[in-house]
Structures are given as C-alpha cells and as structure tokens.
Amino acid sequence: MCGLCGLIGEQQDWTDSLRTDLPRRRERLRKIKMLNHITAPYRLSITDFQGVNYLIQTPTGKQSIANGLDQLWNEIHQLTGQKIDVLDPRLLSHLEAL
Secondary structure, eight states: OOHHHHHHOOOOOTTSOOOSSSOHHHHHHHHHHHHHHHHGGGTOEEEEETTTEEEEEOTTSOEEEESSHHHHHHHHHHHHSSOOOTTOHHHHHHHHTO
C-alpha cells in the first residue's frame, strides 16, 4: 500500500469498542494508554499518528508506523528484535502493579 493510503484508511480491529456512547477519539486514546502500559517494560512509546495509525518509538530514536494492532506487534518485533510475550513474568508483574 502506498504511504498516503496508509494514512487515510483506518484498519478495523476486533478490539475496537462496540460502544457508541464514547467518542471514537477518546476510545482510541484509551487504547493507546493501555498499549503504553503493556510496552513500558520494553521501553517503548506508542502515540497516535493522524488518528488512524500508531507511531512506535524506541529510546534510541528508532520509530515505525503501524496500522492496526496486528501490524503494531510486528513492527515492535522489527524495531526491538524481540516479541512481546504476554506470559513474560516481567510484563505480568508490571501490569499487576498498575
């Protein structure tokens, strides 16, 4: 896909809320906040990019844009060389402390 189409088109994800009482932007920011909690032990930062993509940044300045959660996890693997393991004791203890 060309760069422009990637910025315009938003990929629907199964985790998207079915609730219609929350504005879409607020729901997206809530999701990004949760993603930052999950990726904090890996020293990653995730921000919104153009309201449809995720910007992933490492502490060393590497960055990548992902469209949707499936691509987000793949981009994290490409940037860091490691996959986020949801059963990692370090991650679980971090999330339990929240």
